[in-house]
Amino acid sequence: MSTPLRHGWTTGACATAATTAAYTALLTGDFPDPVEIVLPKGQRPAFALAREELTGGAAMAAVVKDAGDDPDVTHGALISSTVRHGAPGSGVAFVAGPGVGTVTKPGLPLDVGEPAINPVPRRMMREHLAEVAARYGGTGDVTVEISVEHGEELARKTWNPRLGILGGLSILGTTGIVVPYSCSAWIDSIRRGIDVARAAGRRHVAGCTGSTSEKVAAELYGLPEDALLDMGDFAGAVLKYLRRHPVPRLTVAGGIGKLSKLADGHLDLHSGRSQVNPGMLAGIVRSAGGDEALAGRVLAANTALHALRLCQEAGLPLGDLVAERARLTAVGVLREAPVAVDVVVIDRAGAIVGRAG
Template sequence: MAVTLRYGWTTGACATAATTAAYTALLTGTFPDPVQIVLPKGQRPSFALAVERLSDQSATAGVVKDAGDDPDVTHGALVRATVTPGRAGSGVLFRAGPGVGTVTKPGLPLSVGEPAINPVPRRMMREAVADVATRHGGTGDAVVEISVDNGEELARRTWNPRLGIVGGLSILGTTGIVVPYSCSAWIDSIRRGIDVARAAGRQHVAGCTGSTSERVAAELYGLPEDALLDMGDFAGAVLKYLRRHPVPRLTVAGGIGKLSKLAEGHLDLHSGRSQVDLAAMAETVRVAGGDEALAARVAAANTALEALGHCQAAGLPLGDLIAERARRTAVEVLRDAPVTVDIVVIDRAGTVVGRAG
């Protein structure tokens, strides 16, 4: 029986709901609860308020983020909006409150020094303020400060420190809706990581499948943190974005299991969406001159690491062979982009067991 996963709401949607409630209270003296907003695709969800605070010159409302069934680090976070009157003709100005980051590096869709409130959430909040002003006789000039309780701590578990967003989280979302186990947030982070590396003038970036391969790439090439891309399983996202936004040199680093999938042409290396092909690995061994007994042991292995062990014992460089085939896949995806590619294959301990390029 299929299980239907529950969708949730982005931090941008929560910030918009809190802003709508706070600005309404600033104009009318009353907080709407629940508060309804309009998402970019026209949906009209309602949000319960967890915080209401009103004074003569400001109003604060808070919404607890519900990420649905997605394992989002911000699930359960309290997103607050404090709204104060703006000067005449100023429109909506945004401020980063506690737990919301500030942009310190170029390459993001926001200028250096700006609060890390992304363009779509900004548009949603501006439209919400304009709608409330129309309904309740306001000017629409407002200062909106967004904060997230414990946001600075939560941000350490995101890409923000590497992207140069300091002091807290980003307020994100393009649809307002969190799709459970969606790849979109991770892929967006990969793209922003490449943007930041390019803006910093980096000539060499490394797409790494995990923390061990990231450490190895940094040690091998002396790469700074903003040149290291936590690509996870999304090799295709790195390659396709670099095809359009090239950096002169790319290293792809990862464990032999994941990179054997890239060698077979898979661009999504997740175990649920691609599998290690031991039969193909055995054929690689045969083509490289390995005898039939070795090929049979590789085909019967439980894991890519076990197959590697058999080949190492026989003196056959399986890691290098997989690296070369993975490099061919990467070059094919990059097409004619001016990107030089090399591959680094490691074992679980972080020992380099194969290289190409």
């Protein structure tokens, strides 16, 4: 019996989720994660945030598009929304950020010169912005800048250049829909795990990416089962819940690949939603005094584990350096929460190859 094909999200649904999260953070200081939206037919999917950034006058949130089993060129693309306050009475203005195209020919459902953000995604974003404004006392006067990482490059594989949409992709979708891969249940179980640990009086918990790292953390610190959090790929969910419901000490434990993503600022560590950045690893090598030849070999490495082995042979502690960068990412998400963080990096066999904190 054949398995039904898995549906995916439209770029419009992803942009709506990112915009909703960003405007909520702009008004409240906190990003909802996962962020739930309502699609045109009433479905209520939730999206994990892959990145978030809050500065004085702007908030940025990003999600990774999951196209399901559709061979979509935008599958895995990082779609971000930066929301800024607009002038009183200005309403919602849309701006094409990097990777989003601009309409240059008539005949599309948008005027020439407009960002290639189609009418239904615009309507969805406006509705969600209005709801957030009503809930948190905002005016709803905002500028929304939508960006797609590598969007200009991806757009060359689409019909956009022929249609006169230049500079990037279109933000599309009429239903937004799909049968979701739902991260809500997993994130909810992480939160409940923290609640249980706190209720049991645990002063030290471990967020682990898998069973091997969980075993290492338990043995290393003598942690009981109710102090072990099945973090999986959702590092952001652990850190953000602990920010509001602190435990005195957190250990983050995982493989070199996933924790190098955390070191690079990713909060969602899934292979389909974030990638290891060899350039970042090479930069760590250089900043630690490694020579250019080693940095070059790390840049060309097949995997983070391969890069680690190259550095071990050269006597450079890449595992410790990645652990420290990952720790700094975690501390940044925790903000002022009274949580001391340490990081344990392991290889596939469960050997500890890096520690920090």
